[in-house]
Amino acid sequence: MKSTCRNTQSAQIFRSDPLASFPIAMAYVPWQSFHKLYDFHEGLSRGTIFPELDKPFCGRRGGYS
Amino acid sequence: MNQYSSFESMTQTQLMNCINEISFALDDLLLYLDTHPYDCNALQYVNQFIRQRNTAVDIYSRRFAPLTIDHAEVAQDGAWNWILQPWPWEITGKGGCCSCGTMKKDCNTR
Numbered sequence: 001m002k003s004t005c006r007n008t009q010s011a012q013i014f015r016s017d018p019l020a021s022f023p024i025a026m027a028y029v030p031w032q033s034f035h036k037l038y039d040f041h042e043g044l045s046r047g048t049i050f051p052e053l054d055k056p057f058c059g060r061r062g063g064y065s
Numbered sequence: 066m067n068q069y070s071s072f073e074s075m076t077q078t079q080l081m082n083c084i085n086e087i088s089f090a091l092d093d094l095l096l097y098l099d100t101h102p103y104d105c106n107a108l109q110y111v112n113q114f115i116r117q118r119n120t121a122v123d124i125y126s127r128r129f130a131p132l133t134i135d136h137a138e139v140a141q142d143g144a145w146n147w148i149l150q151p152w153p154w155e156i157t158g159k160g161g162c163c164s165c166g167t168m169k170k171d172c173n174t175r
Contacts, residue, residue, distance in 0.1 A: 032097065032100070034097070034101070034104050034107050037090070037094075037110065040086035043086065043089060043093065044086045044089045049090045049093045050093070050097070
């Protein structure tokens with residue numbers, strides 16, 4: 001059956017997915033390594049002492065702009 | 066980094082805030098160590114954080130009131146001051162309300 005879907009966005013996202021070769025339906029979390037830390041005051045204010053985990057919610061989905 | 070001035074000269078509110086900040090940092094670092102139990106850098110920091118937190122809690126308990134049952138003693142007047150003192154969130158002053166961190170009944174302890 002010939003596809004009638006004309007939306008190419010999902011195919012583009014798949015091609016740019018660095019995890020495309022991984023099995024689906026599994027969760028992958030890159031291993032964290034130890035770098036610099038926020039100071040005590042900044043850590044409590046930001047909600048983490050690890051700058052690389054300081055990811056405020058900006059109201060958008062991560063993979064889409 | 067992470068050096069406070071003197072815990073001895075702080076107000077009650079300032080010292081409570083410091084304890085909350087140190088306690089949060091320690092908890093966050095313990096989460097990292099749960100998955101990296103042999104990370105030398107993290108282990109150095111955790112020792113430092115524990116020492117600073119213990120010092121701050123000791124000084125707070127001596128100068129103001131016990132924060133955990135480990136520091137509670139029967140006062141010389143024979144009253145159980147643990148329950149008579151203000152709770153941390155009842156301490157007034159700018160920034161004095163602790164939104165998280167060390168609670169009186171030690172909710173923050175793992």
